[in-house]
Amino acid sequence: MPNKTPSGSPEQSGRPPAHAEDAKELLAHQHSTIEGLSTAEAAKRLSEHGTNALPEPPQPGILQRFFKHFHDTLIYILLAAAGITALLGHWLDTWVILAVVLFNASIGFVQEGKAEKALAGIRNMLSLHATVKRDGSWQQLAAEQLVVGDIVRLRSGDKVPADMRLLETNNLRIEESALTGESVPTEKNTQAVAADAGVGDRFCMAFSGTLVAAGRGTAVVTATGAHTEIGQINAMLSSVQAIATPLTRQMAQFSKWLSVVIVALALLMLLIGYLLHDFAIGELFLAAIGFAVAAIPEGLPAILTITLALGVQQMARRNAITRRLNAVETLGSITVICSDKTGTLTRNEMTASQVITTAGNYQISGLGYQPEGDFELEGEHLTALKQPTLAALIEVVAVANDSQLTQQNENWGVQGEPTEGALLCLAEKAGFERERYQRLAVIPFESENKFMASLEQRPDGSRQILLKGAPDRLLERCTSQLDANGDAEALDSDFWQQQLDALSSQGLRVLAAANKSTEHSELGLDELSEMTLIGLIGIIDPPRPEAIEAIAQCHQAGIRVKMITGDHAGTAEAIGKAMQLSADGALCVVTGAEIEAASDEELQAIAGRSNIFARTSPEHKLRLVKALQANGEVVAMTGDGVNDAPALKRADVGIAMGIKGTEATKEAADIVLADDNFSTIAQAIAEGRTIYDNLRKAILFILPTNGAQGLVMLAAVLFGLTLPLTPVQILWVNMVVAVTLALALAFEPAEPGVMKRPPRDPRAAILSAMFLWRISLVSLMIGGVSILMFLSAMAAEVDLSTARTLAVNTLVMAQAFYLINSRYLAECSLRFGLLFANKVAWLAMGVLLLLQLAFVYLPFMQQLFGTSALPLAYWLLPIGLGLAIMLLIELEKKWLWR
Template identity: 90%
Template sequence: MSAAKTSSTVPEQPDLSPAHALPASELLDRHQSSAEGLSQAEATKRFKQHGANALPEPPQPGMVQRFFKHFHDTLIYILLAAAAITALLGHWLDTWVILAVVLINATIGFVQEGKAEKALAGIRKMLSLHATVKRDGNWQQLDADQLVVGDIVRLRSGDKVPADMRLLDTNNLRIEESALTGESVPTEKHTQAVATDAGVGDRFCMAFSGTLVAAGRGTAVVTATGANTEIGRINAMLSSVQAIATPLTRQMAQFSKWLSVVIVALALLMLLIGHLLHDFATGELFLAAIGFAVAAIPEGLPAILTITLALGVQKMAQRNAITRRLNAVETLGSITVICSDKTGTLTRNEMTASQVVTQAGNYQVSGLGYQPEGAFALDGEAVTALKQPSLAALIEVVAVANDSQLIQQDEHWGVQGEPTEGALLCLAEKAGFERESYQRLAVIPFESENKFMASLEQHPDGSQHILLKGAPDRLLERCDQQLNTDGESEPLDSGYWQQQLESLSSQGLRVLAAARKPANHSELGMDNLTGMQFIGLIGIIDPPRPEAIEAIARCHQAGIRVKMITGDHAGTAEAIGKAMALAGDGELVVVTGAEIEAASEEALQELAIRGNVFARTSPEHKLRLVKALQASGEVVAMTGDGVNDAPALKRADVGIAMGIKGTEATKEAADIVLADDNFSTIAKAVEEGRTIYDNLRKAILFILPTNGAQGLVMLVAVLFGLTLPLTPVQILWVNMVVAVTLALALAFEPAEPGVMKRPPRDPKAAILSGMFLWRISLVSLMIGGVSILMFLWAMAAEVDLSTARTLAVNTLVMAQAFYLINSRYLAECSLKFSLLFANKMAWLAMGVLLVLQLAFVYLPFMQQLFGTSALPLSYWLLPIGLGLAIMLIIELEKKWLWR
């Protein structure tokens, strides 16, 4: 009695088992639904309560926010402060010039981002989803976003699954889930509950939003909509993943901070010395300090970085890589590890019959995908397939007992129907077999419970045969005979076939079998499928892309490791890993999702470094692996096409999505989208990235001596109480004219020799090495020194101040023009004839610079704007001679030090 009383007072606990672990009837009760569906009134109530069946839109920054983020730079802040001070001092020309420079930089970055977004939009393919739903006992078509939990939905071949749902009834239902699980073969579905801890790929009684019905039909009850679906869960994970700064971003931010500290400290020192030692007027002193700050700040550098990256974006677009974020171009050049999805990325996602085993032996079949071109070989010798009795018999079975069609669109071959059946049809086409003259009399369609398909066919000669294809174990138990080499029947040798089956399976192949027997009846039932004659086995694989194999070899040569992360089974993944030589000359190490799940963060770092292939992984596993590699100091690129890849793509240093077969979530998370879905494009992009980084370093090595020389001129003038050799607007002229002409030419430099034969650069290494700092200091001293000397010489010759300053500016510009020739090659001699004219843009830029400088000196409005004077022709000879001398000195420095 006491027990009864206790049970009546304790509330019944709700069943929290997931949908895939419950019988269908219990699930219908949980959601207060039935096989007749919901009433329209109840569906409307649930829709108002839970909202539309749609994923939340990712927040997009507005145009204003996108524009002003380009001002977020320490050096830009100093320029803005300088503009404010000049405005307070009444030097409005200086103010407007400084602000114009800042606005130009921001505008360039803003425009280039917009172009990248438009390029991506051109390859996006949006899908409009509908669903067949039972409401008030009647089937009707609704927009998929109107679905609610408890709705009864009908699925047919070719449908896009509109929500997560528990299957109530299935008929030969197979669903393509590669976008969610990474498996290349459609998953066979049934209605029985599975284990509570079953992974997404093993929940055979569920259909998931965004996947595609490959064959069959079924009905199901909706268990989750919108953000609560598996895709929604991944989307939420994606939004919580923090994108990390690129190596260049980190290096430039650190460089900007240090440079800012040095500039501000020296400017304050100038104010102090000018006030205490030389008694400069306050306005003049502030103007000198601002002139020094403007001189020392490389305000042209952000523009050059942006333009160089933008040119890289255009070059990569020509190589089928659409770049969504500018910095990703440079980051590609520093990656140390590429983590790649398998299906559709390293492989073609097109099933191919590569091996056929009969009593005659193991036939190798060439050709890839569904394109019906290839040949047959036995023991390395080419054979005519239809002249081999057992091989011809097998091809007849798999081609005739087949419901699919090969189709050709433009130059691409595909399959209408099952991918596996498409591979078998392609096999028959390669052999030259024609199935049109056969007449089907009866058929037993493929069922998940039976795992085979049988058809009763009338041969062109009038004879009848039962043709059977399917799972080898199911066919062997129905056979007592086999077809021998001569095409005769003999007793079945089960041991031989089991041995061959294990051999094919160990290679990661999906194995099907073929059998037949004569018939003399017009009906076909299960009791007719006994006493069959076993013919042989077919090994089917989603083949590696040949160009991907070559690209992986190139990556290894460049010191980049390639790791495959897939949702597929370990055996299949291992076979693909070996075929693609992922481990190079080493031993292939396969890690499973279960091992990742059980590993601590420290252990996972070791697994991530040691492993080459990671199989049966979930989206969480992929994300953890990327984080583990980054924690070990690796710069990681992640490629993929499925929704399950999106969180890892966003977290990676460079996320790379497939443009043709990739999902919208993947493209949205990626930095780069491959328009051709080709892994080899990544290797080309890495080469482009390395070249771009080299060119960025050349630009920095070229631009900073300009600022160093100008800063030195202003600093020396204040320290020694001299008249300022340069005004702030003249300094800005030099900075911008040199940046937009000479420095920009460096963005067009071709790749250095052996760029893909050197290891990746250390992402922790400073962008300015010790040798760089030496070169910058040396050139700054030489250019600054000769500019001061020219100014002092002109003043000693008693020319007017504007002429002396014009001569000083010319000296700076001419010296930089000659130094450009040095900067084109970091260690190589730039005066070699083969290298001297390799970049025509450099000579064009020098010509444009000369025209601009002539305008600066001789045009009246430029003289008024910048305070310059016309120079006699003889005054051009000294700056040119000094520039030539500096160029020769740097070439000698290369020979003695850089080598």
């Protein structure tokens, strides 16, 4: 049953949203109580408003996905040609044309793979069960049965089953990174917040699909199914239209233009042949079909698809898994990369990078939770446990700690709080052993206190209170500090405030550590006075070192990188500086509130000049992508959370993280990074540019060859000549040349300096003036020599099949030599170092020669294609003409292209 807007919702009543309303008033408006709903009332609401599930989208069937590959103007012309040849009884031509069309459609169908499953990926994030209070007692129910007004209990490890307003909390922290981009769990409470607070700032709410990291709580359901935050993302994702790639748009436009020209010339041929030369109608139709088959580059779609598929394989070797073929080509024209911060530019693994005591500022190397790293003070390596203040701090953060480090294969992780995992990793790097301590009492972390304290019996039998938490809360409980020798001295509050400000300005999360000797065996808040402050710990979600280098590569390639994150502006700016996000060093930070207030026109200007966007929501990310595209940018969007999915789908290229990304994000993306490494994007862009270069080379090779064949047929009718080629012979030339020679261009290595040139203009025509000149020139040269060869053979009174065989050989040999020209657009192809750089090209020419020998000499091929065996001397002139054309094109490169 479809979801409806619940009665009494803020949208209907004009009440403030749930996060801005007092909890008691909210319960009253929902006609619910802390004792929950009755079974009868819940059933009534479920019947009225539907289940707590996301709507299933319609999926295209296999036949629909297959036949959409026939939706091309040039394919329509080929199908019409097949129909006419069938009516004329030329069944061989009919079946060959249909085989070509089916071959192209099959390649597209197979390479495209499965249809998108982004919405199914989001549905998989939803909880399966919930602990609900019905009829005054707690019971386990399927999450789909939840309704607005239900009272739900949350515990550590639970997946939140619906959007809900918190009524009671106890040390409750919820992992919301998939929804908000926050790198650490959010501390929750029951206090209402401002009505315009962003999702990440609604501390009194728990959202469907997020994970309870610690603590417990009780809440009332405020939204289910499509009305939840994740449901709104689902609706946004289903409404986002993926846009066509630059190559797709250009090829569609080119197909329409070429179709008009071909149809017009074919009609002109019919009129001239009938009115001026008195051709028979059947012969004229065959000539017109021959011209259409010759002029249509039916091998081009297959070559483009195969070239892209080879690029996909090459990228997969570099850990970039491509889900949609066209994305490979689009990578080459990217002008802006919008990157999520957490897990993309950073590791999404908290790391203690600095410790400040009265002895100095200690720098700690190593990233993530892997317990390997060194301690340095003023550039000098040292043993941590031999430094009195540092050893005392490590004792506090290691022992007053409830987390565990885990190792799976070579990957390290943490069971428990990420921040505590970072502190435990710090202790492990120092070689500290906490197993010899005995915990006597503990005050767990509470959001009201913002600290954790434990009473521990040390290995020597003495007892100490160990305290760690927010620096401001610890400073007010301390009266002394440890000096460099580990002795107590009077507290210098100004010094610690300066150090705290310095660490915070770097975007670090700062914790403090303190201790106190005691004889007591119990621990209460009153005991946490007259403590001794030991030091501060700076914790960061560290930038990926390889990402910094990749960003520099992108700047060199004329690509701007923008960070879009749910984190706070200060943290984002600090990471941006560390990543050297701006090529000129100037960072412009914009918050989600500013995005919200901006009109679409204003946002275009903001998006163009800014490079960091903080505290953003999924709607903000989507608007930013649209604004950049409206500015004419080709946008790549990276991300790993479901909050990134709509923007990934809208972007020209959506790039998801394969390891830490959600299924929804992967299914919405065009490319998935198997290593979650931003540097892989730079490698993929280089590969994309190379692929586009090779596609252009293929187009520049195929179109002149088709132009030459079309010219042969057109000239024959215009001048009343016997047709030099039959339609089936033209199809032979097209297919063997495409399968061998044109395919070889897909293996061309990258041009020198591929990442040192600016992105190509996606609005530029795929056929530039120079391309049109080259196509016209080569078409005239190859077509001209083929007609001359045919006319010379006829003048020498050889039979028609031999003359046509000679014409076909001339076409094929000229195209084989022209392949050498096409391997480099402007560079001389005859230099030794370049001539043999692509061994596949020479293999392809060898295969082509074998196929052509079979075409000429095998009896069944002679019967199929109407050819005759040639004396060996008859091969010399076609080869010589092909060599002459190759040398002329190299001269044309030298004079014009360079």
